[in-house]
Amino acid sequence: MSCTLPNAPGVGFKSQHFADLADPGPVAWLEIHAENYMSDGGPRMAMLDDIARRFPLSIHGVGLSIGGQDPLDRDHLDRVRRLVDRVNPQSFSEHLAWSTHEGAYLNDLLPLPYTETTLRQVVRHVDQVQQALGRRMLLENPSSYLAFEESTYAETEFLAEVSRRTGCGMLLDINNVFVSATNLQVSAEAYLDTYPLEAVGEIHLGGHAEQQDAQGAPLLIDNHGTPVADPVWGLYERTISRAGPRPTLIEWDNDVPPFATLQADAARSGTILSQARAA
Structure with missing residues (x-):
């Protein structure tokens, strides 16, 4: 099964x-985090059932540990499948990261070395998820704070190869691109120039915190708790002008503002999408 979100702005649903x-x-669709909706009943699930009747939905997973060395947690994947079956979302996505080790869940999404060994592991896990859910999934690029010397693929090459081998799509998080480029002192524009834009099924725009490392260099932290920065908006407009309109999420998970603030960012995204349609 392949569902598609509207090429319009969405926001993360908060109760x-x-x-x-x-x-x-201007909000045309909503996204939820899978792990917040894995019960069978109660007020939270009643709200989910209600919004699923009124809005296209994207389900975003944070706990499958697609990049982990351990086998996928079958119980967790079964809970995701039951949730997907319940609300029939237009999109399901997860992260190119790992968050489990020997049965322990870690409170972070950790980066991977981009090697052939890692590639085979990620491909195997993506195949398992898509088979279990009976639908194409999207894979999100991570925020990076370091690079592995053993990597033999550039991140964009790695993502493109995962998509080629599995048929999965991409979730392009442009804030993550900016965070990683700043932290690793590389060009965000060059990264996006080599990104497999043809596979993008969803875009995320979020905020980050600005710090400094021990040497005084800029260090950005992907925190989903601040407004989208102007350079990220610039990268987004550049991407949409090249790729065409894509479903775009305003991602704000911490220190969540009033809904009017999210609507304003959705409207700004909608203007950029409309300009791309006109062009």
Whole structure:
């Protein structure tokens, strides 16, 4: 099964905004985190059932540990499958990262060395997820704070090869691109020039925190708790002008503002998408 979100702005659903969705304005779709909705009943699931009837949905997983060395947690994958079966979302995505080791869950999404061994592991896990869910998934590029000397693929080459071998799509997080490029002192534009844009099924725009490392160099932290930075908006506009309109999420998970703030960012994204359609 292959579902598609509208080429329009969406926001991450937060329960405090439930009443605001009576007048969503420019918000055309919603995203939820899978791990927040793995129960069988209760008020949270009732809200989910309601919004699933009214809006296209994207489900974003954070716990499958696609890049981990351990086998996928079958119980966790079964819970994801039950959730997907319940609401039939237009999109399901996960991260190119690992977050488990020997049965322990870590409170982070950790980077991978881009090698042939890692590639085979990621391909195997993506295949397992797509088979279990009966649908194509999207894979998100990570925020990076270091690079592995043993890597033999550039990140964009690695992602393109995963897509080629599995048929999965890409979730392009442009804030993550900017964070990684700043931290690793490389060009975000050059990264996007080699990214497999033809495979992109969803784009994320979020905020980051600015710090300094021990040497005084800029260090950006992907925190999903601040406004989208102007350089990220610039990269987004550049990407849309090349790739055409894509479903775009305003991602804000911490220190969540009033819904009107998310609507304003959705409207800004919508303007960029409309300009790309006109062009």
